[in-house]
Amino acid sequence: MKARVWIKLVLAIAVISMSGCEKKDATVKEPKAKPGATLEAIQEVTPKAKPEAKEIRQMSANKESFGKTPDGKQVDLYTLTNTSGIRARITSFGAILVSLEVPDRNGKLADITLGFDKLDGYLGVHPYFGAIVGRYANRIGKAAFKLDGVEYKLAANNAENHLHGGIKGFDKVVWRLEDLGVKGAGAVVKMNYISEDGEEGYPGNLACSVTYTLTEDDKLQISYEAETDKKTVVNLTNHSYFNLAGQGTGNILGHELMINADKYTVVDEGLIPTGENRNVKGTPMDFTTPMTIGSRIGQVEGGYDHNYVLKSGGGTLALAAKAYEPTSGRVMEIHTDQPGVQFYTGNFLDGSVTGKAGKVYQKNYGFCLETQHFPDSPNKPDFPSVVLFPGQKYSTVTVYKFSTK
Numbered sequence: 001m002k003a004r005v006w007i008k009l010v011l012a013i014a015v016i017s018m019s020g021c022e023k024k025d026a027t028v029k030e031p032k033a034k035p036g037a038t039l040e041a042i043q044e045v046t047p048k049a050k051p052e053a054k055e056i057r058q059m060s061a062n063k064e065s066f067g068k069t070p071d072g073k074q075v076d077l078y079t080l081t082n083t084s085g086i087r088a089r090i091t092s093f094g095a096i097l098v099s100l101e102v103p104d105r106n107g108k109l110a111d112i113t114l115g116f117d118k119l120d121g122y123l124g125v126h127p128y129f130g131a132i133v134g135r136y137a138n139r140i141g142k143a144a145f146k147l148d149g150v151e152y153k154l155a156a157n158n159a160e161n162h163l164h165g166g167i168k169g170f171d172k173v174v175w176r177l178e179d180l181g182v183k184g185a186g187a188v189v190k191m192n193y194i195s196e197d198g199e200e201g202y203p204g205n206l207a208c209s210v211t212y213t214l215t216e217d218d219k220l221q222i223s224y225e226a227e228t229d230k231k232t233v234v235n236l237t238n239h240s241y242f243n244l245a246g247q248g249t250g251n252i253l254g255h256e257l258m259i260n261a262d263k264y265t266v267v268d269e270g271l272i273p274t275g276e277n278r279n280v281k282g283t284p285m286d287f288t289t290p291m292t293i294g295s296r297i298g299q300v301e302g303g304y305d306h307n308y309v310l311k312s313g314g315g316t317l318a319l320a321a322k323a324y325e326p327t328s329g330r331v332m333e334i335h336t337d338q339p340g341v342q343f344y345t346g347n348f349l350d351g352s353v354t355g356k357a358g359k360v361y362q363k364n365y366g367f368c369l370e371t372q373h374f375p376d377s378p379n380k381p382d383f384p385s386v387v388l389f390p391g392q393k394y395s396t397v398t399v400y401k402f403s404t405k
């Protein structure tokens with residue numbers, strides 16, 4: 001008998017507390033969307049109903065930990081936001097742009113760059129996703145060059161050639177934080193790195209910095225500076241892979257692209273310029289008027305992987321390229337003071353890399369527009385010079401402007 005009373009008592013308490021829970025839940029107010037509203041409309045209603053959504057859409061610059069390198073170096077993750085909701089995340093490892101969330105024509109954000117969620121991915125072998133590439137971006141033929149009659153031998157990490165700064169380029173080092181905050185120009189993170197004399201074979205101690213600035217008018221600006229104590233060569237760029245429909249959603253062949261160049265540097269089978277700058281007119285290389293990337297890619301052996309000679313000639317900030325993705329409406333305009341841009345269509349992506357949100361990156365899943373000096377310039381006296389002298393300042397800027405149509 002006693003046991004039965006206890007069981008009844010326990011059951012009664014359980015029923016009372018459960019009905020209490022139900023009552024509590026019922027009092028929680030859900031943001032209401034009109035019956036029959038579309039998914040977009042519901043999403044629009046939801047953030048307005050939540051006060052914290054407003055906080056996210058403020059200009060801000062924050063820092064958190066992104067983990068440690070295998071040799072125990074602390075790696076940071078910086079987040080820059082603006083009031084349109086654009087969010088750029090940058091890590092001190094390789095000064096890599098980890099993600100870039102940008103609104104589509106309905107205001108819906110998507111991350112438009114390929115990469116990894118965690119530091120681990122960037123520590124492994126990967127094709128320079130989002131990285132700052134240096135000391136010399138792109139290729140140097142036969143991994144060697146001469147300055148004042150002295151030959152400098154570099155790592156041959158791309159067959160017999162040198163690619164993107166060597167075995168441990170600027171994409172694989174930890175950059176030091178110099179500045180982080182909201183300034184007049186926008187949300188800013190500035191990092192620096194000292195590349196020692198002889199590092200990867202290059203002469204001179206090179207003190208470099210890279211600054212990412214996210215502005216209120218939806219521009220992500222990357223500026224680079226460097227100084228040396230010995231004559232050297234420098235060519236820095238950012239190696240982001242873009243898909244304006246959202247990373248990992250498919251290939252980029254449907255994007256419309258304009259490149260403000262009527263010539264490109266012809267290359268040999270090792271992708272080293274021959275020295276000839278060829279006119280694009282009447283060829284699949286012509287993007288002087290907007291064309292979809294996929295419309296003629298089949299006629300270009302291996303896909304696009306070419307340096308375009310910008311009409312501006314470099315030296316002043318000018319329009320280099322404009323990309324438009326029709327399903328999302330996202331538009332990206334690139335302005336640079338560099339004389340060239342490498343247009344690369346992710347030809348070597350082959351499904352072997354699993355990136356952010358578990359997405360598998362297949363061929364042509366991203367495109368790069370790497371603003372730069374021409375490949376192999378240290379061995380091509382007719383190309384714009386990449387030599388940096390002691391006392392001189394290397395200073396260059398590239399701006400990515402986002403909008404929709």
Ligand code: BGC
Pocket residue numbers: 127128138164271305306342344348370
């Ligand atoms: C080069 C490609 C290379 C890719 C990834 C691009 O800048 O032009 O040839 O495969 O980077 O390394």
